Amino acid sequence: MQLIDGKATAAAxxxxxxxxxxxxxxxxxxxxxxxxxxxxxxGGSETYVKNKVLACEACGFKSTLIRFEDNISEDELLCCVDKLNKDDDVDGFIVQLPLPKHxxxxKIIEAIDYRKDVDGFHPINVGRMAIGLPCFISATPLGIITLLKHYGIETSGKKCVILGRSNIVGKPMAQLMMQKQYGDATVTVCHSRSKTLKEECRAADIIIAAIGQPDFVTADMVKEGAVIVDVGTTRVPDATRKSGFRLNGDVKFDEVAPKCSYITPVPGGVGPMTICSLMKNTLAAGKKEYYK
Incomplete structure (x- = not known):
C-alpha cells in the first residue's frame, strides 16, 4: 500500500x-x-480562504481578500462580482461557497466572467470541460487527475467508480475520468439512491469517494489492489484536539488501507491539491491561456 501524498505533490x-x-x-x-x-x-470557508491566501504567497501571486457579513444582500454581492469582472488587474476570482440561504x-456563479472563473463553476467552463475544450477545470477534480498522473497510476481502460454526483466533484470527475486525454476509464457514478452501490465498488479498480459521509467506504466494499481517492472532509468532534474536531474522510481508512495499492489520507491528500489546482488555474488566467 502506498500513501498518495497530496501535500508534498502540491508543494512541488x-x-x-x-x-x-x-x-x-x-x-x-x-x-x-x-x-x-x-x-x-x-469555519470551513475561513480555513479554505486562509490556505488560498498562503498558497498565493508561495506561488508569488498577488492576492486580495474581500469580506462581507452574512447579511449582505444578493444585489450587493452581484455588484461586487461586477466590479471584479471589470477590474483589469484581477486575473481570476472566486466567491467562496456555501453562501447564506437568502x-x-x-445566480452568483453565472454572474462571474467565465474568463476569470478560476473555480471552473461557470456553465461555459463546465460545458467546455464536458466536450474536452481548453477551460478552467473545477479545482478538486483537476487536483485528483494531477495526483493520479503524478503517481503514474494507470487509469486507461480501468473501471472507475465515483461516489457522489455533485456539480463540484462527482459530475466533473466522471467527465474527466471518461475523457481520452485525462482518465480514459470506464466510469460508473453511484449515489445515495444506487441499489447496487456495494457491488459496483467491489468491482472497481479505482474508487473516488465524494459522498460526504464519514467512514462510508468500508473494507468489504473494496477489492484487493484498488486505488482509493478520498475527497470527504467532514468535521467530526474530537475532544483530544485543540480545535475540538478532526477532519474525517468518506473512507474508513484504517480498515480499507491494507487492501489498497494506493490511497489518499485525510487530511493531506486531495485537500492540498484542490488549492494547488486553483493556483494552476490562476496562472493560466494570468497568461490568458484559454481565453484571450
Whole structure:
C-alpha cells in the first residue's frame, strides 16, 4: 500500500509555479492576481480562504481578500462580482461557497466572467470541460487527475467508480475520468439512491469517494489492489484536539488501507491539491491561456 501524498505533490507544483511567475515578472510581465470573496464566518470557508491566501504567497501571486457579513444582500454581492469582472488587474476570482440561504448561488456563479472563473463553476467552463475544450477545470477534480498522473497510476481502460454526483466533484470527475486525454476509464457514478452501490465498488479498480459521509467506504466494499481517492472532509468532534474536531474522510481508512495499492489520507491528500489546482488555474488566467 502506498500513501498518495497530496501535500508534498502540491508543494512541488507550487514551487514550479513560483519559478514561472518569477520569469514572467523578470521579463516585464504582470504578476498573476487572485481575488477571493468570503461571505460570513463559516469555519470551513475561513480555513479554505486562509490556505488560498498562503498558497498565493508561495506561488508569488498577488492576492486580495474581500469580506462581507452574512447579511449582505444578493444585489450587493452581484455588484461586487461586477466590479471584479471589470477590474483589469484581477486575473481570476472566486466567491467562496456555501453562501447564506437568502443568496442564489447559481445566480452568483453565472454572474462571474467565465474568463476569470478560476473555480471552473461557470456553465461555459463546465460545458467546455464536458466536450474536452481548453477551460478552467473545477479545482478538486483537476487536483485528483494531477495526483493520479503524478503517481503514474494507470487509469486507461480501468473501471472507475465515483461516489457522489455533485456539480463540484462527482459530475466533473466522471467527465474527466471518461475523457481520452485525462482518465480514459470506464466510469460508473453511484449515489445515495444506487441499489447496487456495494457491488459496483467491489468491482472497481479505482474508487473516488465524494459522498460526504464519514467512514462510508468500508473494507468489504473494496477489492484487493484498488486505488482509493478520498475527497470527504467532514468535521467530526474530537475532544483530544485543540480545535475540538478532526477532519474525517468518506473512507474508513484504517480498515480499507491494507487492501489498497494506493490511497489518499485525510487530511493531506486531495485537500492540498484542490488549492494547488486553483493556483494552476490562476496562472493560466494570468497568461490568458484559454481565453484571450
Amino acid at each position: 507544483i507550487k514551487a514550479e509555479i513560483a519559478e514561472e511567475v518569477k520569469e514572467i515578472v523578470a521579463q516585464g510581465g504582470k504578476q498573476p492576481h487572485l481575488a477571493a470573496v468570503l461571505v460570513g464566518h463559516d 443568496i442564489d448561488e447559481q
